[in-house]
Each structure stands twice: as structure tokens, then as C-alpha cells.
Amino acid sequence: MTPITPRIAIIGGGPGGLICARVLQRHGIPVTVFDRDAYAEERPQGGTLDMQEGTGQVALHEAGLTEAFQAIARPEGQEMRLLDHTGTLLFRHAPPPGEQGEPEIDRGELRRLLLDSLAPGTVRWGRYLRTLHPLGDGTHKAEFDGGPTETFDLVIGADGAWSRVRPLLSDHSPHYSGVTFVETGCDDADTRHPAIARLVGDGSMMAAHNNKALIAQRNSHARIRVYAAFRGSQDWALEHGVRLADPEAVRAALLERFAGWDDRLLALLRENDDGFVNRPLHALPVPHTWTHTPGLTLLGDAAHLMTPFSGMGANLAMLDGCELALSLARHTESDEAVRAYEAAMLPRAAQAAEAAARGLDNAIAPDAPQGSLRHLYHSSDRPSGEHRPPAR
Ligand SMILES: Cc1cc2nc3c(=O)[nH]c(=O)nc-3n(C[C@H](O)[C@H](O)[C@H](O)COP(=O)(O)OP(=O)(O)OC[C@H]3O[C@@H](n4cnc5c(N)ncnc54)[C@H](O)[C@@H]3O)c2cc1C
Incomplete structure (x- = not known):
């Protein structure tokens, strides 16, 4: 029987897990995030991310963080250049003033923005999920390195490429x-x-x-x-x-x-x-799906790891996290909420993962940079910038 207030654990404090926690808290739903890092800045968080209008920015809006994001985002970072190996510039997009379609933010700054938005103590640092034991009634016992074992009604695997939650749902691992x-x-x-x-x-x-x-x-x-x-x-x-x-x-x-x-x-x-x-x-196989299992679900890279050639991994992780949280807020039964979330997320992820596979084949190809050039021209409906005609 699902309790009125389910005990929810998010495994992983990446962009997907943290935004999920933030949106849940905005709707008054308690949640705990467990991350293996000893503290937020333990590992360098990596490069810059573009927050896209239909995905990452939607999630930031639902998290009530649009203004805070815009204050630190870099719209000028939307500039894009494509060259060949002789250094010849083949394509350049320079964003016109005011363009906000995909402003950039450093991953570390995004993590800080999300962490600062959470209730104090939401993230338990230094907790590496070692094993999950199904208890047969939809609940799971989680064993952590670095902390006590705890039981949850819903475990959300937001633990990235090498997820420890995924094997309970799927036999697939990244190739x-x-x-x-x-x-x-x-x-x-x-x-x-x-x-x-x-x-x-x-x-x-x-x-x-x-x-x-x-x-x-x-x-x-x-x-x-x-x-x-x-x-x-x-x-x-x-x-x-x-x-x-x-x-x-x-x-x-x-x-x-x-x-x-x-x-x-x-x-x-x-x-x-x-x-x-x-x-x-x-990358995970495309499509990557699983049979719905009460008490468990995945989001972000744990659900649909793809190469960065989609340019969407973090954006999708954030949209997943946001939509899962909204679904939990809208449904009285958490199992119905998770089913609704998975029904929308899995096909969307498959589409993006197919695009990522195509993007990689276009970009790192024997005839490169022709594939990327064609792609940029097809996908570019931008009003300005120095766009030169594709070679073919
Ligand atoms: C080189 C490169 C460039 C990229 N560029 C872009 C880009 O421009 N735009 C874009 O949208 N995406 C980009 N991506 C993809 C993006 O980084 C990922 O898709 C995104 O980080 C996924 O977010 P997530 O929250 O699902 O997982 P992650 O960001 O991987 O976060 C997972 C979290 O889980 C924690 N964790 C892991 N295992 C455990 C465990 N067992 N127990 C507890 N905690 C655990 C980790 O410490 C981490 O904090 C790029 C990826 C790469 C490799």
C-alpha cells in the first residue's frame, strides 16, 4: 500500500536529480538526494552546457530559477564555428543581441544554482549506492557506502552513465x-x-x-x-x-x-x-526501455545515455527530472505518476538518442566536416550570422 507521503530517494545529484528534488520541494513533496561525492565541489564538474528553450529552460522555469539562471548565463556562448583541418572557416553563427534560445552555463555554476535552491540537508554527500534490495511490496532497501541502510517507497535512479539502479530494471549497459x-x-x-x-x-x-x-x-x-x-x-x-x-x-x-x-x-x-x-x-542501445516496476524508475543518463553529439544530455536529464516531479505532484498514487512519466519520457529519449547517433556519424566521419556542415544548414533557421553555402 502506498503511504500518503511516499519516502522518495533520488540517487545522484547531477542536473537531473537536483532539479527533480527542487521541483518536488516546490510542490511540498519531501525527498532526499544521495550522492557519492564527498561534497559539491569534490570533482571538477566539466564544461559548459547550453540550456535549450524546449527542455532545460522549461525545467528551470518549473524550478522557479529562470531569473537566477539568466543572471549567470552566457548568451554570447551560443556562437558556433565550423572549420576544416586547414583552419578555413566554413560556418559561423553569431547570436544576435537578445537571442536566448540556448544560452550557456558552466556545469559547476548550474550545480551550485540547483543546490542553493534546495532545502538545507536535502543532499546527503558521501553516500555511494552499493545495492538495492527489492522487498517484494514495491519498496526497496538501499545500502550505501558511507551511511546507514534505508528503505524507500520510490527510488529514482539519477546516477548517470554507470547507474547502480539501472540493473534492477534493465539488462543493458552502455557500449x-x-x-x-x-x-x-x-x-x-x-x-x-x-x-x-x-x-x-x-x-x-x-x-x-x-x-x-x-x-x-x-x-x-x-x-x-x-x-x-x-x-x-x-x-x-x-x-x-x-x-x-x-x-x-x-x-x-x-x-x-x-x-x-x-x-x-x-x-x-x-x-x-x-x-x-x-x-x-x-551510449545505451536505442531505444532503451524497461518493464515498469513499482518503486523504481530512472532519469537522465541512467535512463538514456547518449554521446554528446545530441547536445541534449543534460537538457533531457533536467526535463526528465522536472516532469517526473510534476507527475508525482499531480497523481495521488506514486506508481501511476511514474507510469505516466515513463510513457512520455521513453519515446522522447529514443528520438534524441537516434539523433545523437546520427550526429556522431556525421561529425566524426571520413568526409568530415561535410556532414556537420549539412546538418548545421538544415537545422539553422537563425536570422543572422555569417552562414556560407555548404560545399555540397
Ligand atoms: C564530453 C561531454 C560533453 C557534454 N556536453 C553536453 C552539452 O553540451 N549539453 C548537454 O545537454 N549535455 C552534454 N553532455 C551530457 C551531459 O553531461 C549528461 O547527459 C548529463 O550530465 C546527465 O545528467 P544526469 O543528472 O543524468 O547525470 P550526471 O550528470 O552524470 O550525474 C550523476 C550523479 O550521480 C552521482 N552518482 C553516480 N553513481 C552514484 C551512486 N552509485 N551512488 C550515489 N551517487 C552516484 C554522481 O556523483 C553524479 O553527481 C556532455 C557529456 C560529455 C561526456
Whole structure:
């Protein structure tokens, strides 16, 4: 029997889990978030995210955070440049003043914004979900590293790519997409790396050729984050005798891989302040679904991990979190609420995951950057910017 006030646990304090908690609390529904991080800033949160009008911004609106978001968002970050490996600019979108379709925000700032909106004590830090035991009546006993075992009426798996909740619902786990990102970056680019700052501009830049790409994005405080992307084994470093912890060896291996590219682009690999982080891209099968199970559900990457080529992972996670919370607020039975949420979320996620798979095939392709160029022209109904005709 579902109690009047269900005991709800959200596993994972990423964008999806935190916004779900915020919207639940706005509707007077108690919730606890458990995150494995010891504290909010324990891990660098990664790059910048564009908050899109139909997804992330809808969630921020339901969370009552639109104004706070706009105060720290970077609309100028919507600038987008596409180049080929000779450094020739093929496409540039410069957002006109006032364009708010997809303003950027650093992930760390988004996390802080969401955390500050929650009732004190909502997030229990340093709690890694180890195991969930179904108790047979729709409730689950959750065992955590770093805290006592607790029982919940509804467990929401918002615990990302390698979710510990997902195996209770689905036999699938993420597979390697065939593309690896190697991440690096530089700080204070306007002053210390002005040529790179000019190359990247106010937003993001991608140069692509023959199954490879160099992707760079401006974060706040003039930080430029760089990804060297290529098709190949996720164990490329091991296979080439390169130690990932040795920045000089990784740099040399990447410069060899990108040999022949214009020097202005190779500066992205030469002039970095950080080491290199290997990020093989994984995805769940498309569509990823499960049989509805009382007392459990998933959102965000736990439900539909896709490669970043959809540009929508965080946006979808936030929309999922928001819609699940609204559904719980509207239904008296939490099981009905979860069913309604899953019925809307799963097809939407499948559509986005298909687009992500197509986006990856277009971007990291033998004929790159032609696929990305065609895609940009088809999807671009923007009124301004320096759009040049596609090559074919
Ligand atoms: C290189 C790259 C670039 C990207 N760029 C974009 C972009 O531009 N736009 C966009 O929308 N998306 C982008 N994404 C995707 C986006 O980062 C994810 O889709 C998004 O973070 C998913 O949010 P989430 O809340 O579902 O999960 P996550 O952000 O992964 O959060 C999961 C949380 O769960 C916690 N956790 C994990 N396991 C446990 C456990 N067992 N117990 C307790 N806590 C746990 C983690 O500490 C974490 O806080 C990008 C992804 C990558 C890899």
C-alpha cells in the first residue's frame, strides 16, 4: 500500500536529480538526494552546457530559477564555428543581441544554482549506492557506502552513465561508441593564449577532417576546454605504449594523430595548462526501455545515455527530472505518476538518442566536416550570422 507521503530517494545529484528534488520541494513533496561525492565541489564538474528553450529552460522555469539562471548565463556562448583541418572557416553563427534560445552555463555554476535552491540537508554527500534490495511490496532497501541502510517507497535512479539502479530494471549497459574524446584545456586564454581565444571566439568551435575533430569551447573566466576526438580503440593509449598520466607522451601521440592539420588548430593541443583526460564515449542501445516496476524508475543518463553529439544530455536529464516531479505532484498514487512519466519520457529519449547517433556519424566521419556542415544548414533557421553555402 502506498503511504500518503511516499519516502522518495533520488540517487545522484547531477542536473537531473537536483532539479527533480527542487521541483518536488516546490510542490511540498519531501525527498532526499544521495550522492557519492564527498561534497559539491569534490570533482571538477566539466564544461559548459547550453540550456535549450524546449527542455532545460522549461525545467528551470518549473524550478522557479529562470531569473537566477539568466543572471549567470552566457548568451554570447551560443556562437558556433565550423572549420576544416586547414583552419578555413566554413560556418559561423553569431547570436544576435537578445537571442536566448540556448544560452550557456558552466556545469559547476548550474550545480551550485540547483543546490542553493534546495532545502538545507536535502543532499546527503558521501553516500555511494552499493545495492538495492527489492522487498517484494514495491519498496526497496538501499545500502550505501558511507551511511546507514534505508528503505524507500520510490527510488529514482539519477546516477548517470554507470547507474547502480539501472540493473534492477534493465539488462543493458552502455557500449563504447567507437569515438574517444581526449580532454585538455587552458585558462585565462584572452591574456595568456590570445590566438586560441580568437580562434574559438565566444562560444564553441569544431574543426573536423577524416574521422577526427578538434572541439573547443569557451567557459567562464576565459577558460578554453578542448576535446581531441577520433575514431578508434578506447585503449588507443595502451596500444601505442602511451601512459595517460604522462602529458608529454599524450601530447606527442595526439600531434602525430593530427599531423598535417593547420598550426593554429594544433596550438589547441600544444598550448594547454592541464594534463589530458581520456573520455571514451559510451551510449545505451536505442531505444532503451524497461518493464515498469513499482518503486523504481530512472532519469537522465541512467535512463538514456547518449554521446554528446545530441547536445541534449543534460537538457533531457533536467526535463526528465522536472516532469517526473510534476507527475508525482499531480497523481495521488506514486506508481501511476511514474507510469505516466515513463510513457512520455521513453519515446522522447529514443528520438534524441537516434539523433545523437546520427550526429556522431556525421561529425566524426571520413568526409568530415561535410556532414556537420549539412546538418548545421538544415537545422539553422537563425536570422543572422555569417552562414556560407555548404560545399555540397
Ligand atoms: C564530453 C561531454 C560533453 C557534454 N556536453 C553536453 C552539452 O553540451 N549539453 C548537454 O545537454 N549535455 C552534454 N553532455 C551530457 C551531459 O553531461 C549528461 O547527459 C548529463 O550530465 C546527465 O545528467 P544526469 O543528472 O543524468 O547525470 P550526471 O550528470 O552524470 O550525474 C550523476 C550523479 O550521480 C552521482 N552518482 C553516480 N553513481 C552514484 C551512486 N552509485 N551512488 C550515489 N551517487 C552516484 C554522481 O556523483 C553524479 O553527481 C556532455 C557529456 C560529455 C561526456
